[in-house]
Amino acid sequence: xxxxxxxxxxxxxxxxxxxxxxxxxxxxxxxxxxxxxxxxxxxxxxxxxxxxxxxxxxxxxxxxxxxxxxxxxxxxxxxxxxxxxxxxxxxxxxxxxxxxxxxxxxxxxxxxxxxxxx
Amino acid sequence: xxxxxxxxxxxxxxxxxxxxxxxxxxxxxxxxxxxxxxxxxxxxxxxxxxxxxxxxxxxxxxxxxxxxxxxxxxxxxxxxxxxxxxxxxxxxxxxxxxxxxxxxxx
Numbered sequence: 217x218x219x220x221x222x223x224x225x226x227x228x229x230x231x232x233x234x235x236x237x238x239x240x241x242x243x244x245x246x247x248x249x250x251x252x253x254x255x256x257x258x259x260x261x262x263x264x265x266x267x268x269x270x271x272x273x274x275x276x277x278x279x280x281x282x283x284x285x286x287x288x289x290x291x292x293x294x295x296x297x298x299x300x301x302x303x304x305x306x307x308x309x310x311x312x313x314x315x316x317x318x319x320x321x322x323x324x325x326x327x328x329x330x331x332x333x334x
Numbered sequence: 335x336x337x338x339x340x341x342x343x344x345x346x347x348x349x350x351x352x353x354x355x356x357x358x359x360x361x362x363x364x365x366x367x368x369x370x371x372x373x374x375x376x377x378x379x380x381x382x383x384x385x386x387x388x389x390x391x392x393x394x395x396x397x398x399x400x401x402x403x404x405x406x407x408x409x410x411x412x413x414x415x416x417x418x419x420x421x422x423x424x425x426x427x428x429x430x431x432x433x434x435x436x437x438x439x440x
Contacts, residue, residue, distance in 0.1 A: 251429070253377075261369075261377065261420055261431040275427040311376055318383055319424035320367035324376035 218242035218323055220312050225328030232302050232332070238295040238312030238325055246270075246290035249315040252297050254308035255327075264310070265297065280306075302332045335359055335423050339432035345440045352408040354435045356421035361401045365425035368397055368406045371434075372417045380419075381406065411437070 224236040238250070252264040265286040266275040274286055285298040295312050309329050313321035336359040346352050356366065364384040369377035379388045381397035384404055394409040408415055416439055421432040 253431075260434040261371075261422075263422075263429045263431060266427060266429070277428050316382075319365065319429070320379055320382040320422070321369075321377070322379050322382075322388070324378075327376055 220314065220323055220325035222310065222312055222325040222328040225310065225330045227331045227333065228302055229334050230303060230332055233298070233300045234302065234330060236297040236299065236310055236312075236328060236330070238297075240293045240295065240314075243314075243323075245288075245293040249319075250288060250295045251313045251315055251321060252286060252295075253311045253313055253321070253324075254306075254330075255311070256305070256308040259308075262308075266315070267295070299330070302330075304332050306330060307332050335362060335426060335430055337421055337423055337430055337432035339419075339421060339435050342433060342435060344435055344437050346411050346437060347440045348411055348413060350411045352411050352415075352437060354406045354419055354421075354437075356399075356404045356406070356432050358402045358404075358423055358425075362423045362425035364400045365423060366397075366399070366404050367422045367424060368395075369420045369422065370415075370417045371420065377420065408437075413439075 219241045221239045251266050267286045283301045287296045309327040311327045312325045314323040338357045340355050366384045368381040371377040385397045396407045418434045418436045420434050
């Protein structure tokens with residue numbers, strides 16, 4: 217079964233750090249581009265970051281640029297999001313999503329909740 | 335690129351024909367996808383390349399448009415279709431989403 221499973225969410229104080237992981241299974245992870253998308257409570261979807269299949273090309277939303285770092289380990293079939301200098305407005309469910317050659321997101325994880333609060 | 339969805343909220347009955355519009359602030363050719371999201375769940379891909387139905391999605395869903403104006407149509411609304419729908423542009427980064435359209439039961 218094709219599957220993405222996020223982990224690493226939790227409660228963190230403003231200014232703190234957190235590392236999210238996304239474990240992929242059921243497909244050749246190294247062949248696919250990957251993304252992180254977040255959704256604040258009661259709000260819409262916000263694209264956060266993209267990484268190419270090899271990891272050589274990376275993009276970020278302006279709202280997280282300079283604070284978040286996306287990476288992947290194709291040997292471990294895993295995607296990561298290192299989040300530093302966290303703010304209250306980063307509070308959200310974070311989803312990892314697989315992108316196809318058409319760039320749309322056909323497989324999503326179940327999401328992991330990140331709460332930034334003192 | 336900004337995406338503006340309308341309406342943001344829609345009240346409809348089972349069997350109704352429903353149309354949701356997504357307007358892009360600049361031309362994006364056909365690089366647009368539509369997703370459905372139910373409460374507490376991850377989004378689900380419905381339509382890609384503006385008008386291509388994702389495998390397994392019922393044929394009552396259809397998409398059209400190119401350039402700056404796109405529509406998602408549900409030909410006959412079913413109980414399981416009550417959800418929030420999002421468009422997303424895939425023409426350039428950041429791959430922005432529209433604000434969403436919540437479809438509720440009248």
